[in-house]
Amino acid sequence: MEPPDLAGTLSVRDRDLADAERDFGDHVHRRPLAVAFPATAVDVATLVRFGRTHGIPVVARGAGHSVDGQALVDAGIVIDMSSLGGVRPFGPDRISVDAGARWRAVVDASLRTGTVPPVLPDYLELSVGGLLSTGGFGGASHRYGSQADNVHDLDVVTPDGELVTCSPTGNAALFDAVRGTQGRHGIITRATVALTRAPSKVRRHRLTYHDLGAYLGDQRRLVDELRFDHVDGQAQYADGRWRFVLEAVSAQAQPIGDLRHDSAEIAEATYREFADRILPIEAHLRSTGSWYHPHPRANVLLPGKHAEKVLGDALAALTPEMLGAGGSVLLYLFPTARVSAPRVPVARDPYTVLFGVQRTAPPGDLVTLRRMREANAALHATARRLGGASYAYPLDATDARAA
Secondary structure, three states: OOOOOOOOEEEOOHHHHHHHOOOOOOOOOOOOOEEEEOOOHHHHHHHHHHHHHHOOOEEEEOOOOOOOOOOOOOOOEEEEHHHOOOEEEEEOOEEEEEOOOEHHHHHHHHHOOOEEOOOOOOOOOOEHHHHHHHOOOOOOHHHHOOHHHOEEEEEEEOOOOOEEEEOOOOOHHHHHHHOOOOOOOOEEEEEEEEOEEOOOEEEEEEEEEOOHHHHHHHHHHHHHHOOOOEEEEEEEEEOOEEEEEEEEEEOOOOOOOOOOOOEEEEEEEEHHHHHOOOHHHHHHHHHHOHHHOOOOOEEEEEEHHHHHHHHHHHHHHOOHHHHOOOOEEEEEEEEHHHOOOOOOOOOOOOEEEEEEEEOOOOOOOHHHHHHHHHHHHHHHHHHHHOOOEEOOOOOOOOOOOOO
């Protein structure tokens, strides 16, 4: 068959195929037939129509940071969206961004005018289209919901290969369908992202707890009061037990004396330093090599009423060996009602608790990798059974708001 007519390129080079057959998770490998590097959104539409006509599966790939092969395909075409990376000023409260652009590029552009997207991911190297397709949560979700709640309009290539602009007032059904459903209803090619004022400096409060109930209770209190601009946290294993670190960030000084933490550290940083806080962690993981090892991760959304029991049981079974070198645990909550995009997964509860077990498997150790994957599957099943959901994973009919 004749290849599609593209302004960009369609590659069958072994190097491009090898890059496209794996993702950051690096434990699922699927070899495509070709990798496309589109020059325009019209190229994406052409490729989708070509695949539909010839029975060839087509998937879009952003930054390649999926961990279970979500953007991989056997004997199909991978559209590498990184070639669509434009960021264009659009107005004082919004910016137009191609789907392949990284959030770091968005922050670089918006901070020049003292603005920033209301919700950012922890890691700025994720792609805009990829994150909007999963929903996107961050430390400001208790104020602003998901990243998908903070876009004005989208350009989308539908499964039929039609290029459509959609918004809350035009093609609203498509606008609702594509946010949070991981490409099931179309490929996002451009977004108009909302902006808000960015502080020049912030105060970072790192509060340490050894009691899970106190930690969750204080988090819930802070997000209800809107005392801080950014609230997130982690569970960390140290000295033979778990401790919980709540990070609360604001532009202005805020009281913490009424909270139940065991210790506190307070530091000032520029907003840019705070937004890029994962960079030193990434550099360390690259230097130790664990960045390049398999990452069988599990991110689930738990109902608030069940969170303490599920978390206590899960952490009791989570040994350092089952987390892996360089592994980490995300743990923070937000009011479920803040998420208005109807297809973004949340828990069936007034509070959604994000529990992310960021495992790293030893390279070549298939037994440990299998055990980690089995533990992940059990965690997903528990979350769904209790009215929660899997996050950033292939959607299931039992996920909240997935259908």
